[in-house]
Amino acid sequence: MNLCEQCGYHLKMSSSDRIELSIDPGTWEPMDEDMVSLDPIEFHSEEEPYKNRIDSYQRKIELTEDVQTGIGQLDGINVAIAVMNFQFMGGSMGSVVGEKITRLIEYATKDFLPLIIVCASGGARMQEGSLSLMQMAKISSALYDYQSNKKLFYVPILTSPTTGGVTASFGMLGDIIIAEPNAYIAFAGKRVIEQTLNKTVPDGSQAAEYLFPKGLFDLIVPRNPLKSVLSSGYDRFDVKDGIVCIFRWGFPGKNLRVLLRFLIKDIQSVRIEVKEGIYARRVLYMDIRGQGAIPLTRTDENFTPREMEQKAAELAYFLRVPIEVF
Amino acid sequence: MALISQSAVTFSGTLSSATLASDLLRSSINGVNGMSLKTLGRGHVSPRRKGFNITAKPLKEKPKPVTLEFEKPLMDLQKRIIDFVELHGDRAGYDDPAVVTGIGTIDGGRFMFMGHQKGRNTKENIQRGMPTPHGYRKALRMMYYADHHGFPIVTFIDTPGAFADLKSEELGQGEAIAHNLRTMFGLKVPIVSIVMGEGGSGGALAIGCANKLLMLENAVFYVASPEACAAILWKTAKASPKAAEKLRITANELCRLQIADGIIPEPLGGAHADPHWTSVQIKKAILESMDELQKMGTEELLRHRKLKFCKIGGFQEGPPVDPEKKSQHEKKRRTEAGSYFRQSVAG
Incomplete structure (x- = not known):
């Protein structure tokens, strides 16, 4: 090196x-x-x-x-x-x-x-x-x-x-x-x-x-x-091959790198979870068959409900899946 | 004369006669030290150019006033041909006096003008200086403005380069220039650039990515000033006349290399001899090229600008390789292929 x-x-x-x-x-x-x-x-x-x-x-x-x-x-x-x-x-x-x-x-x-x-x-x-x-x-x-x-x-x-x-x-x-x-x-x-x-x-x-x-x-x-x-930080949605790749650069240590690869057709829905209150928490998830929900937004990112809605809608439209709200 | 025929834009018959006259002049000067007339008008640019002193002599007899009117292209044109309103400020903390921008009209047509502004004497030079990132960002702001309202852009290049100091570095001189370069390829209005005196390095190009790059007959355009080039290559600024010759910085040479698209004639003895006549020539050139560019659609215009720069360069593909070198290559390639093979087996 x-x-x-x-x-x-x-x-x-x-x-x-x-x-x-x-x-x-x-x-x-x-x-x-x-x-x-x-x-x-x-x-x-x-x-x-x-x-x-x-x-x-x-x-x-x-x-x-x-x-x-x-x-x-x-x-x-x-x-x-x-x-x-x-x-x-x-x-x-x-x-x-x-x-x-x-x-x-x-x-x-x-x-x-x-x-x-x-x-x-x-x-x-x-x-x-x-x-x-x-x-x-x-x-x-x-x-x-x-x-x-x-x-x-x-x-x-x-x-x-x-x-x-x-x-x-x-x-x-x-x-x-x-x-x-x-x-x-x-x-x-x-x-x-x-x-x-x-x-x-x-x-x-x-x-x-x-x-x-x-x-x-x-x-x-x-x-x-x-x-x-x-x-790190690539979210790749490849329509041609029908593959989604998500990379994240995590904390140094064992889970240094998170790499997820799955097929677009496995994505079941885009889910928004909203917890209002003093510590409002709004997270966008992707529901994948067999893998559970994968969070897409960062935990410390706080979008307004409107922004969140827009992002979810965009993604759902692109992937042609329904949106769920919890 | 063959050089001129290559240029995309030709300006009337005066061009050839003016060139002839300058050729005559040049031959008389060649006797001194082989430098062309092109350096004549430049003699005043930096008094530090030791190597140019001899050729600059004719200028010394008529020192400052000659460049005076000419080095203020915008102000000068303002009086003569344009109804001009200067616009100020980069909206980020500073109005750089080294770059002048504004809207003006020529023969009823509205244009966005921007140009480098050097001083006429030491005092003004200190005040104006060389362009800082603020100047380029001001120009960028005007480009967006012109694009938004559909004003064609005319830029005047006259700078030895962007200001080299630590403050500008910290403010992102490189970034400012880079963004201008990229943005200029997306502007949906015609752009014409005119090199008035000297255009040096990125500082000049930052407002020079135009559909047509025109040069005054005695103007120069270079990647690094002859002194800097000599200092880099031969480790001494004394070799600058040699560097000036080698670097192909004159309008004729640049037309041959297809960097410049046209030459605007200057009167005998240089533009400063008759600023009025020169500005009329500039005006004519601007209108002629704008007429041509405005006939193009937006797509075609952008393509034209892109292709102008894409074709520039001198390279060769698939060259004949020395047998000796070839064997080395082959050997290397074979070992590489071998190692890849091994890896794929292991994987």
């Missing part, structure tokens, strides 16, 4: 390792593996032409580019995943990264898959000039379709470092944004700020822990429970 055993420091991690860590073993299906940059603006520097540089990285890291995209399974659910690799040219975003991620998002849009992108990047790739800049817009346009039109679910995971164009596009567009502990997250990096303002930037002022109270992301999750957190 590339963690320091003493202090728990999160070291950088290659994309292949991360894929192995994050998904069910043996379920990785890569996409667009053979895409390479064309050196579109003929950027040559005397010491090291751009093409040679890419070539040397390709040999060293045995990847064609600094992002790996594909479909993998997370506790049995197909998920579209992109993982960036900082070791490959600083994880910089060029045409290939833009195109691969855009295609992944389009694929996920088409197949209604949840999307996870693990970001690790120094920003846009200088050697491709404004073309790299435009990749920000390209990915955002794909995300607009994915999130706003199709209303699908996207989680970026910000690892150290996530800066520049990646922060200012898909890094910050998640429905839920997860950061790794101590990750360096910025739009303008430390060096840029120091150069423009001639001020020194104190260490740690762009670390995830410092930015968290400023409200920039939802969660800071250490690497070991990352996979379970990712798979």
Whole structure:
């Protein structure tokens, strides 16, 4: 896991390792593996032409580019995943990264898959000039379709470092944004700020822990429970396969993860239980044949009766089952 | 001239003549240090650009006033062609003076205008500054407003980039830009962007996801300023002229790469030489592209905007692989397949 055993420091991690860590073993299906940059603006520097540089990285890291995209399974659910690799040219975003991620998002849009992108990047790739800049817009346009039109679910995971164009596009567009502990997250990096303002930037002022109270992301999750957190909180109602999956991330301990899978046709009814009084308690249950009632709302969530009614009605309509009130 | 023919929008005959004139000028300057005329108008942008001093010389004779009228695109246009009402505030605590937004009319048509506003001198620069997240959120608010009421949007890009300081970072500079990018792909009104001076990095793009991106002839658009690029790649800002050349930041080059859709001609010597004439050209360009865009239906408009950006990029699929590398790949793939096989047996 590339963690320091003493202090728990999160070291950088290659994309292949991360894929192995994050998904069910043996379920990785890569996409667009053979895409390479064309050196579109003929950027040559005397010491090291751009093409040679890419070539040397390709040999060293045995990847064609600094992002790996594909479909993998997370506790049995197909998920579209992109993982960036900082070791490959600083994880910089060029045409290939833009195109691969855009295609992944389009694929996920088409197949209604949840999307996870693990970001690790120094920003846009200088050697491709404004073309790299435009990749920000390209990915955002794909995300607009994915999130706003199709209303699908996207989680970026910000690892150290996530800066520049990646922060200012898909890094910050998640429905839920997860950061790794101590990750360096910025739009303008430390060096840029120091150069423009001639001020020194104190260490740690762009670390995830410092930015968290400023409200920039939802969660800071250490690497070991990352996979379970990712798979927590999915309620998936798949009409096509007639399967319902419910995941919950519980208290640490024996019942750390709750995973329920059952068939839609087994759902008998949606039940609302209302206990009025000083401690009003309104819970929404799903009645399933052979499994009893499963609570859907959290115990500490207190909806108004009207909200509750609406939710129940929506769900019941979707599942085409009756509503019971207790 | 072949470069121009690629551009989607062509503006009358003046275009070619203006380019010719600038070509002439450029060739005379090339003698100095190989930089093109494009940097001429930019010389004033940051006096710190050491490498540009030589080319900026012609400007020094006529220092501030030249850029004066021109760097205030909105205010300037307000007087000349537009009946303009500025609207303020992001409704979240601040009115960023670096981004100016408002509603105006050109020839009876109502548009939402927004643009970066740099200062004309040091004092104004301090007051205006570079855009903070507040500025982008103000622009975002105006975009929603324009979308709601059906005003076409015209944006003027003129910024070296979003403000880089810790306060902006904490306020979510990246998030503000990202949201603008995504939102602009969902606006159901035509959007035209014009690069007036310089457009740098995400800060420029945040109001630049348009159906048509037009550039003034001497404007530049870049992913990182030549100095920053040189500092990153060659570890010294002295290499900035080299970086400026390599980065392909000029209007012509960007048209060739299909990033910009059209070039708006400038008078001989740059826009500041005759601001009035330039603003007439800008107005003409806006109206021409708006006419074209307003013929499209909503769906087509959104598709047009998306496709404009989707086609940008330079990559290749299924490349010829070195035999040596190929054998490595094969080997790796075989071992991978083997391990998967083992796992599936074990499972």
